[in-house]
Amino acid sequence: MMSLKKKVQILSDSAQFDLCDYSADKRQRNANVPGIYYSSMKGCKVPLFKVLLSNKCFNDCKYCINCSKREFTRIELESSELSKIFMDYYEKRYVDGLFLSSATIDDVDNTMEKLIEVVRILRHEKGYDGYIHLKILPGASRELIKRAMELSNRVSINLETATADGLSALSSTKDYKIDIIRRMKWIKKIHDKNPDITPSGQSTQFIIGAVEETDQEILKRISWLYDKLDIKRTYFSSFQALEGTPLENKPEPDPRRSIRLYQADALLKSYNFKLGEFEFNDGGFLDLEMDPKYVAALKSDIFPLDINTATYDELIRVPGIGPISAKRIISKRRKSRINSLDELKGIGAWVKRAEKFLYIDGYQSSLDKFQ
Ligand code: SF4
Structure with missing residues (x-):
């Protein structure tokens, strides 16, 4: 029988592809304690427990480590088990916060209920009042999203691509407009009505290079997200051709692409840049050699x-x-x-x-x- 430590190791390894405020630095603090990542927040290194409730997934996202078509060890923790592990880490001062996500085990709302139960136990039974970033699963019901928001500091739902066509090339089960954009709009509405819940708002993530989308398309979508949905942060995860996934032979993007997108994103978010100020090449991509602010200034x-x-x-x-x-x-x-x-x-x-x-x-x- 697999040990709990081994299970947590596998589930935290699967969580590494989900980025969050703390995810820039993935060094583990202690090799004997799986799931702990040092990460940056306001110039400080913060230890975070970053883990999936389960890596069982019925979805077939072609780039994903948990893709249903990939053969590997599938595990699920009980909500009570996961909350106990977290409290143990927290009381031993291994971590200062939780980033909790999950693959979609069987049914979206059923999985979402299990995630919420972890957080409910922490807040209402264990008295934990620290930082929690909770993932919202695409397609989750409005009621469960609201409950998740009432218990978390931040929520996020991964957009993954800039366009609906992009997502349908990667997943046969997720609907871009309904399962993701509509849910992001609900999160905004719920937050606007109750600004005290989920004080850190919502963030999202794009996977870069898994589909043939241009930087221009991605930045256009991000610009829209900031304008219409008041997104707090956008993350870029560079596509990795993982063994056993349908995209295992696809070439990976130049790692500088994500760096330039992070720089361009900062210009949209904090420098009042408009999409029209960026310089793209004929293919719609940013210059890989120079940062986009410098390129824009030269022109x-x-x-x-x-x-x-x-x-x-x-x-x-x-x-x-x-x-x-x-x-x-x-x-x-x-x-x-x-x-x-x-x-x-x-x-x-x-x-x-x-x-x-x-x-x-x-x-x-x-x-x-x-x-
Ligand atoms: S829904 Fe898609 S991206 Fe999320 S864990 Fe399942 S296969 Fe991966």
């Missing part, structure tokens, strides 16, 4: 800017100046003019990157592009 006709008169929105478009340094520049200008690159450096800007896009006191240090 933009707003540069060079006068550091002493540029607006906040203009300043954050300068490579090497982010929202924090742009705010500092504006605050400093209220007291006195900025007269040198050294002053700009003191404010926290990356001067080497920024200087060719700026006039400082009527002078621009590198005019090559603008002459």
Whole structure:
């Protein structure tokens, strides 16, 4: 009979493809304690228990480690068993939070009930009031989504692709508009009505390179998600050709693609960028060699800017100046003019990157592009 430790190891290995706030760093804290990941949050490393309730799945998503067509050891934990393991980890101070997901065992709502039961036990029987990120399964009922939200800090549902056609190429069971987009809209509505529940809102994830979607299509969808559904975070999981899946022979994407998408996503979310500001090649892809903000700046006709008169929105478009340094520049200008690159450096800007896009006191240090 398989040990509990081995089961948790298998289920946490299966969970690694689901990304969340904590998932950037997957190093395990202790090889003897499966399911623990060090992850980044607000500059701190936070240990998180990241696990699936089950890896049994009736869905056939072609890229997925749990795809029904793949042969490997299938396991399911009881809700009570999983909540007990988590509390044991928490009380031993191995972890500070839980990321809980599951493959779809038999029926969507039945599986969702089991996930919710884990969280209910933690909140109402064990008195746990820390961080919980709970996955919503595509197709879950509105009632169960609401219950999940009442018990969690954050929920997420994976969109996986930018278009309905993309998803139907990967899964014969999930309907993009009904099972996913409609559920994301419900989450927004429930949250808008009760902002106190699920205080960290909803996030989503795309799988990059499993279908022939362009970066332009992906960023168009993300832009829509931020505008219409108030998504808090978007994650990109680079497609991996896993052995035993229908896509095991498909070439994997260049890993830089996900990095450029993360950079572009940050521009949409935190820099007020519009889709039309990005530069795509003829195929609809971002430049893999340079970050999208720099590429956009090279093509933009707003540069060079006068550091002493540029607006906040203009300043954050300068490579090497982010929202924090742009705010500092504006605050400093209220007291006195900025007269040198050294002053700009003191404010926290990356001067080497920024200087060719700026006039400082009527002078621009590198005019090559603008002459
Ligand atoms: S629903 Fe699809 S993506 Fe989710 S676990 Fe099952 S096969 Fe994997």
